[in-house]
Amino acid sequence: MKTLRTNLHECSVMFRAMAKRRWLYAVGILGDAMSHASLPIIAAFVYIDSFEAAVARDTDAILHATILFSISILIVSVFASVCKYMAMFQVKKWIQEMRSRMYGHVSHLPMSSFEDKHTGDFVSRLTTDLNTMEELFLNQFRSFAYFVSYSIGSIVTMFLLEWRIAIVLVLITAVSSLFITRFAHSLRRSTDRLQSQKAKLTERTIDLLSGLRVIKMYQAEQVIVHKNLEVNEEITVTKKQIGRKIALMDGISYFISIFNYYGVILAGIFMVITGHIGIGILIAFAQLQFNMANAFLQISNFVVEVQGGLAGAVRVFGLLEMEREQQDDGKALPQSTAVSQSMVECKHVNFSYTAKAPALQDINFKIENGQFAAFVGPSGGGKSTLIKLLLGFYKQFDGEILINGVPLRHYSLVELREMIAFIPQDAYIFEGSIYENIRFGSPNATREQVESAAKAAIAHEFILSFPEGYETQVGERGSKLSGGQKQRISIARAFLKNAPIVILDEATSALDSDSERLIHESLTTLSKNRTMVVIAHRLSTIENADIIYVLQDGKIAEFGTHQELTQGKGLYYALRNQRIS
Numbered sequence: 001m002k003t004l005r006t007n008l009h010e011c012s013v014m015f016r017a018m019a020k021r022r023w024l025y026a027v028g029i030l031g032d033a034m035s036h037a038s039l040p041i042i043a044a045f046v047y048i049d050s051f052e053a054a055v056a057r058d059t060d061a062i063l064h065a066t067i068l069f070s071i072s073i074l075i076v077s078v079f080a081s082v083c084k085y086m087a088m089f090q091v092k093k094w095i096q097e098m099r100s101r102m103y104g105h106v107s108h109l110p111m112s113s114f115e116d117k118h119t120g121d122f123v124s125r126l127t128t129d130l131n132t133m134e135e136l137f138l139n140q141f142r143s144f145a146y147f148v149s150y151s152i153g154s155i156v157t158m159f160l161l162e163w164r165i166a167i168v169l170v171l172i173t174a175v176s177s178l179f180i181t182r183f184a185h186s187l188r189r190s191t192d193r194l195q196s197q198k199a200k201l202t203e204r205t206i207d208l209l210s211g212l213r214v215i216k217m218y219q220a221e222q223v224i225v226h227k228n229l230e231v232n233e234e235i236t237v238t239k240k241q242i243g244r245k246i247a248l249m250d251g252i253s254y255f256i257s258i259f260n261y262y263g264v265i266l267a268g269i270f271m272v273i274t275g276h277i278g279i280g281i282l283i284a285f286a287q288l289q290f291n292m293a294n295a296f297l298q299i300s301n302f303v304v305e306v307q308g309g310l311a312g313a314v315r316v317f318g319l320l321e322m323e324r325e326q327q328d329d330g331k332a333l334p335q336s337t338a339v340s341q342s343m344v345e346c347k348h349v350n351f352s353y354t355a356k357a358p359a360l361q362d363i364n365f366k367i368e369n370g371q372f373a374a375f376v377g378p379s380g381g382g383k384s385t386l387i388k389l390l391l392g393f394y395k396q397f398d399g400e401i402l403i404n405g406v407p408l409r410h411y412s413l414v415e416l417r418e419m420i421a422f423i424p425q426d427a428y429i430f431e432g433s434i435y436e437n438i439r440f441g442s443p444n445a446t447r448e449q450v451e452s453a454a455k456a457a458i459a460h461e462f463i464l465s466f467p468e469g470y471e472t473q474v475g476e477r478g479s480k481l482s483g484g485q486k487q488r489i490s491i492a493r494a495f496l497k498n499a500p501i502v503i504l505d506e507a508t509s510a511l512d513s514d515s516e517r518l519i520h521e522s523l524t525t526l527s528k529n530r531t532m533v534v535i536a537h538r539l540s541t542i543e544n545a546d547i548i549y550v551l552q553d554g555k556i557a558e559f560g561t562h563q564e565l566t567q568g569k570g571l572y573y574a575l576r577n578q579r580i581s
């Protein structure tokens with residue numbers, strides 16, 4: 001019963017989500033199911049007339065019944081096809097809308113969602129789970145509507161024909177339905193588990209494909225294959241459990257169906273012999289009961305598919321229920337058009353990811369407009385965390401962050417991100433052309449603007465050296481470009497965005513000295529008339545910074561210019577010597 005209630009609740013959530021489409025879908029699916037269900041019932045009446053006519057040797061009556069039946073088949077076929085198309089069309093459109101909604105939703109999720117869950121989990125929800133939900137609407141609900149329409153129709157017909165047999169059938173059907181709902185409960189647990197295991201398999205597959213280089217280098221093929229095998233085995237175990245339940249359910253529903261079918265025939269023969277019903281009615285009963293028995297034989301597969309579809313739907317809706325990044329009101333920009341003296345300021349900022357150790361403690365600094373500020377420090381010191389706060393990825397921190405003199409909370413995310421051009425460590429390159437990749441910086445930019453951004457980033461020459469120039473397809477994650485080329489495309493995006501603040505998380509990967517020089521040059525140009533905040537891993541790149549902050553264990557351990565910090569012989573000095581030696 002609990003499963004039934006849960007299933008009904010899940011269905012009602014889905015139907016509500018279909019909005020206006022649900023009515024056309026419901027009409028389509030019911031029309032299709034009822035017209036298909038009506039054929040065997042019409043056939044039952046045709047059999048009564050035909051067999052009675054056959055006994056009376058009335059050929060006209062047989063011809064009449066045959067013509068009527070043929071016309072019915074024609075009408076039902078046309079009507080059912082139209083209804084089926086209507087329902088199918090609504091589902092396809094709805095799934096398309098859901099897919100776009102899910103994509104949009106994923107792009108608005110806070111970064112913390114992706115730190116908590118594996119990419120594979122999202123991929124699985126967007127593909128496998130959405131597909132199972134589509135199947136549920138296209139096939140399983142259709143079969144269910146047919147089964148219900150046919151059961152009601154045939155039971156009513158049987159009541160009209162011979163109520164005593166009909167009562168017995170209703171009782172047996174009710175008992176069988178109760179038994180099936182009990183199975184549904186246990187099957188649902190297995191199908192929920194199966195959907196999660198499938199998601200885990202997608203996660204493992206993504207790890208295999210994305211980490212293939214590392215796997216090969218460390219000859220870890222066996223390790224990764226073993227991990228995949230583990231999930232594969234778990235899936236097989238769950239499928240076996242489902243298979244056992246299906247087999248048991250199949251056996252019992254087979255017994256019930258056959259028992260019902262032959263029971264009706266035997267009872268009917270007995271009633272014909274005793275003169276209670278004619279032979280036509282007996283044949284009609286056999287016809288109705290035959291279809292009912294067939295439907296019952298399909299029921300186990302149907303229950304598994306419905307539970308699987310619902311489990312997928314729950315994961316789809318689970319994704320849509322994940323909380324989006326809060327956009328806030330956004331009233332900061334009008335005030336901030338007047339440029340404040342300090343561009344980025346932190347006042348007593350404290351932040352923790354979890355209840356355990358704080359990632360940032362009492363951070364205070366002020367970066368003046370047009371300054372070049374660098375953050376350095378040992379691994380795990382809190383540099384990336386600070387950048388995440390400045391970019392608005394996490395909002396739950398204590399203290400105050402001011403951008404252009406206005407507290408961060410007064411900016412909408414759109415406004416905040418318009419103020420900042422971010423160059424991440426991993427210069428993410430999207431599938432597509434170099435031109436499209438640079439244009440990410442400003443989707444409305446003209447060709448000239450894209451090219452002048454590429455020139456400023458000293459990328460124009462290498463782009464033109466490719467036979468297809470800006471139209472060169474870069475491959476998955478820019479696989480056809482070198483590390484330095486990817487970084488220069490990423491810098492070109494920042495030039496194109498033309499934001500007053502540039503935040504750069506310096507790439508850790510080593511580059512050849514030529515690439516490093518070009519990148520250094522382009523960053524120097526980029527920093528002109530802009531406020532630069534750089535997380536530096538190579539201390540040589542920030543020697544000319546206006547101010548350097550050294551972060552250790554979430555605190556600012558020291559700050560000053562390169563000369564001051566070197567003379568101070570503190571942590572900066574030690575770090576520098578460590579890296580040089």
Ligand SMILES: Nc1ncnc2c1ncn2[C@@H]1O[C@H](COP(=O)(O)OP(=O)(O)OP(=O)(O)O)[C@@H](O)[C@H]1O
Pocket residue numbers: 115353354359377378379380381382383384385386
């Ligand atoms: N998503 C997260 N959830 C929980 N803890 C995190 C998360 N991200 C970082 N941390 C922790 O916060 C602390 C600061 O990490 P952070 O990434 O800011 O350091 P970092 O200075 O940028 O290090 P690195 O130079 O190695 O990149 C570390 O102890 C880290 O383990």
